[in-house]
Amino acid sequence: MRIFESRAVRALTAALAVGVIATGCSSDRDKGGDEGKGGEKKDTFVFAGAGDPGSLDPALASDGETFRVTRQAFEALLEHEPGGSKLVGGLAEKWSSNEDGTVWTFNLRKGVKFHDGEVFNAAAVCANYDHWFNWTGTYQLDAVSYYWRSIMGGFAKNEDKETAKPNYKSCTAKDENTAVIEVNEPSANLPGGFSLNSLAIHSPKSIEEEKKQAATAKGDAISYPKYSTEVGVLAGTGPYKYVKWNKGNKEVSLTRFDDYWGEKAKIKNLVFRTIDTEEGRRQALQAGDIDGYDLVAPADVKTLEGEGFEVPTRDVFNLFYLGMTQEANPALKKKEVREAIAHAIDRENIVKTQLPEGGKVATQFMPDTIAGYSDQVKTYAFDTAKSKALLKDAGESKLNVKFCYPTEVTRPYMPAPQDIFELMKSDLEKAGVTVTPKPMKWAPDYLDATEQGSCDLHMLGWTGDFNDGYNFIGTWFAGYDKQWGFKDKALFDAVNAGSKVGDPAARTEAYKKANEAIMEYLPGLPISSSPPAIAFAKNVNPPKVSPLTQEYFAEASFK
Numbered sequence: 192m193r194i195f196e197s198r199a200v201r202a203l204t205a206a207l208a209v210g211v212i213a214t215g216c217s218s219d220r221d222k223g224g225d226e227g228k229g230g231e232k233k234d235t236f237v238f239a240g241a242g243d244p245g246s247l248d249p250a251l252a253s254d255g256e257t258f259r260v261t262r263q264a265f266e267a268l269l270e271h272e273p274g275g276s277k278l279v280g281g282l283a284e285k286w287s288s289n290e291d292g293t294v295w296t297f298n299l300r301k302g303v304k305f306h307d308g309e310v311f312n313a314a315a316v317c318a319n320y321d322h323w324f325n326w327t328g329t330y331q332l333d334a335v336s337y338y339w340r341s342i343m344g345g346f347a348k349n350e351d352k353e354t355a356k357p358n359y360k361s362c363t364a365k366d367e368n369t370a371v372i373e374v375n376e377p378s379a380n381l382p383g384g385f386s387l388n389s390l391a392i393h394s395p396k397s398i399e400e401e402k403k404q405a406a407t408a409k410g411d412a413i414s415y416p417k418y419s420t421e422v423g424v425l426a427g428t429g430p431y432k433y434v435k436w437n438k439g440n441k442e443v444s445l446t447r448f449d450d451y452w453g454e455k456a457k458i459k460n461l462v463f464r465t466i467d468t469e470e471g472r473r474q475a476l477q478a479g480d481i482d483g484y485d486l487v488a489p490a491d492v493k494t495l496e497g498e499g500f501e502v503p504t505r506d507v508f509n510l511f512y513l514g515m516t517q518e519a520n521p522a523l524k525k526k527e528v529r530e531a532i533a534h535a536i537d538r539e540n541i542v543k544t545q546l547p548e549g550g551k552v553a554t555q556f557m558p559d560t561i562a563g564y565s566d567q568v569k570t571y572a573f574d575t576a577k578s579k580a581l582l583k584d585a586g587e588s589k590l591n592v593k594f595c596y597p598t599e600v601t602r603p604y605m606p607a608p609q610d611i612f613e614l615m616k617s618d619l620e621k622a623g624v625t626v627t628p629k630p631m632k633w634a635p636d637y638l639d640a641t642e643q644g645s646c647d648l649h650m651l652g653w654t655g656d657f658n659d660g661y662n663f664i665g666t667w668f669a670g671y672d673k674q675w676g677f678k679d680k681a682l683f684d685a686v687n688a689g690s691k692v693g694d695p696a697a698r699t700e701a702y703k704k705a706n707e708a709i710m711e712y713l714p715g716l717p718i719s720s721s722p723p724a725i726a727f728a729k730n731v732n733p734p735k736v737s738p739l740t741q742e743y744f745a746e747a748s749f750k
Contacts, residue, residue, distance in 0.1 A: 233749050235460040236731075239472045239484035242600035243441060243465050245634035247433060248419035249388045250323060251406070253337040253642075254634055255603065255654060255740055258388045259485075260443050260463050263744055264306070265391035265427035268297050268316070268370075269382060273743065274735035276508070276658040278382060282311065282392060282428065283370075286385070292377035292693070293360075295385070299368045303452040305394035306433075307426040313364035318398050320362040320372060323390075329406040333673060334413055334639040338389035341666060342380045353671050379665065379690040379698070383657030388741075394426035411640050430456040430745035441465035456745035467599040469607070473726075476500065482731050483747075485740075486601040487724040489547035501727045506738035507549065507558050509723070510663060511604035511652035513615065513716040518676030520647040522587050526713065531581035531590075532648075533571035533716045535622040536615055540573075545611055546721045553717035555706040556664050560720075563660030563689070563702025568710040578622035591625045595646035600633035603723035603740055604652030612650065644673035654740050660702040661690050668709055675714050682712050 242256040249261035270281035283297035303311035323339045325347050330336055343359040360373040404416035418424035422433045431445035443463045447456040464481065466472045469488035475481045487502060495502050517523045538552045555568045582588050596612040605611060616626045631637040641649045656662050668686045671678050685708040689701025727733040734746035
């Protein structure tokens with residue numbers, strides 16, 4: 192048996208972290224402490240994100256802006272230690288697996304309640320996993336059930352021949368506080384996948400109501416079920432619970448769950464507000480309209496620090512790339528064309544002008560902080576002349592591409608999407624490529640379109656969900672994916688070679704070989720990795736910042 196340690200000390204760790212911050216900053220506290228402008232005690236923390244959440248149901252999400260909200264209300268079986276990437280207990284105090292990694296046993300916390308008063312137990316865990324496994328119709332689309340498909344493969348009844356054979360086998364409530372989840376084959380996605388907020392546990396009452404509603408799709412447009420866009424049905428176990436989603440004002444409001452099993456949230460009310468420009472978020476913080484915001488513009492870091500704001504920088508744990516969809520544009524099926532695009536892009540200039548200090552040009556589809564990074568991959572230097580020559584040799588001197596890019600958003604790996612797009616567009620045009628821009632709202636339009644393979648070129652990225660190389664390369668290249676639109680068994684086999692290897696050293700070597708195979712095939716172009724910054728007001732004791740961008744705002748307090 193492989194036994195993994197518990198998260199029993201998480202609340203204590205968080206409390207100590209806040210205490211250290213408070214002690215270290217005590218001489219800088221403003222008079223009045225946590226009082227509001229009118230002298231009243233401040234009981235609401237307002238945090239500004241760069242984009243709207245797509246859903247209040249984490250199971251239907253795949254983007255960080257949604258998870259930032261849902262993580263405060265929903266908890267998974269496992270979590271990561273505050274500020275790090277080490278797995279610790281969540282709703283499960285302890286967990287173990289058999290030697291093959293196919294049977295996972297979770298010893299659950301006792302005395303945990305859902306927001307609707309239901310009791311958390313093993314039956315609730317199994318109700319959730321079985322619910323996701325039995326999704327049908329639109330729920331089986333990548334854009335809707337992305338993470339379930341990534342971690343557990345397919346469904347009880349796959350409706351798409353391209354959907355992988357499901358790896359999920361069963362969930363059994365061995366007793367009230369012991370859940371056993373079985374999979375068909377060992378996977379590098381486990382146990383990390385059990386920490387995903389997409390697989391956070393819902394109240395059994397929520398599940399029953401969810402079954403009565405359905406997501407629908409028409410072309411690239413997906414309509415999410417009513418329960419996932421309105422407060423009322425969804426109930427988790429987290430330190431905060433939903434109060435209101437005011438889409439007109441771009442705000443989601445939560446309040447403290449007083450029956451929370453762990454340490455209670457230090458601030459009563461939590462509001463997430465969308466401010467889609469870096470300048471707008473900075474000005475709101477400086478004006479005192481918000482208490483913190485994410486994705487600080489690189490040029491603003493020193494300014495805010497000089498004014499006394501706290502601006503911690505996360506460790507590098509992300510990858511930004513230019514995606515190429517071969518089925519959207521047949522010219523991209525030619526390797527020479529993909530190589531020409533790679534040589535056309537001046538990645539050094541993007542890093543130098545658009546990324547924060549510490550940003551790096553990427554040579555492969557994972558950052559150099561992940562085991563499995565290879566220094567033997569084929570590289571593609573910026574060379575406009577070579578790009579033109581490759582296009583000519585491929586018979587594509589007059590190449591036309593539809594280039595999608597997101598608006599109203601900033602991502603940890605992509606500080607200024609439109610500015611980065613304009614740089615890439617200019618580089619491609621210098622190589623003779625005609626670019627048709629297609630700006631799209633981030634969620635759900637852009638995410639749906641890219642995941643359905645509707646764009647010739649697009650910009651996306653990834654912040655690791657857990658610390659394993661397969662969480663990067665396996666996410667994109669373990670098998671056919673509409674985002675890339677190609678089928679290459681040799682490449683897929685290379686990527687999957689390490690996913691079932693138990694020995695860490697052997698797995699790392701397999702990932703290195705996979706990275707080399709990926710960059711030889713060149714399905715897209717990795718652009719960069721960067722350390723995103725997050726900012727907090729002067730009167731805030733911040734939560735521990737996470738390289739996974741998984742902050743728990745229940746840890747925050749006012750000085």
